[in-house]
Amino acid sequence: MPATEPWTIKRILDWTSGYLERKGDEHPRLSAEWLLAAVTGLSRVELYVNFDRPLEPAELSAMHEAIERRAAGEPLQYVTGEMPFRHIVLRCERGVLIPRPETEILVDAALEGVDGAAEKDGDVSAPVRVLEVGTGTGCIALSVASERPGTLVTATDLSPRAVELASRNREALGLKEAVDIVECDLASGVDPELMGSFSVLVSNPPYIPTDVLRDEVPAEVADFEPELALDGGEDGLDVFRRLLDLAPVALAPGGMLAVELFEGSLEDAAALVRARDGWASVEVREDLTRRPRVLVAVREG
Incomplete structure (x- = not known):
């Protein structure tokens, strides 16, 4: 970035938008706003009422690094280090899946x-x-706990990195008493005495079919986000089948299983539920783009 005149907020917003557009960013102005907001500590609205403010040297250096990371295809949430989700803001870091807006439908369920x-x-x-x-x-567990005070959430993850990040997000939101985070495979580390007492079993598991992940997923996702959190096996239902085995053990009578899945796998998943005894109902719900997104099944009471 040539330094012929002061780098004001307006100037660097305009320059960054053009640069990122040339690099193929689908939303270059939005990216520029989020990057600059993260660097300066200003909100996106505050940027526009401080157009003439010059950046400090440290801010300019941090912005330059952030621009290059974004231009290289790194997801915006990893570059800025945070992500708004429903009513909370979460830390986001490489090695842990970025929350998606469509997952808010899963929280609703x-x-x-x-x-x-x-x-x-x-x-x-x-x-x-x-x-x-x-x-x-921790986006789902922390949203449930924050929006329904008094609810006790047990959240698990196989990844130590995810557990550590979710724990930090929990501390930042003051939800330590409401959310217990356990590092384990599925629910293997959950207190056995709690099994059968859960009213809801919710999960956004790895669900992208392997071929789709290899051939169709954008590089911004496939190259930067953890494969462990994406690859759902040949039909995208490897982990779902295990959740379906877990549900009768974990859920109380009348309890709900809510799972986000690949749009092309949901009918097969619903058929797997209907083929088993003990389920009172099963339905597939659409996201805001009218795509099949979430399976909701209720145990007999």
């Missing part, structure tokens, strides 16, 4: 399960329990 259990139980002294498998950043 989990909250329905929490509300239904609370209404059915009627005992306000007995907390509703939720089990999340594959917590990643």
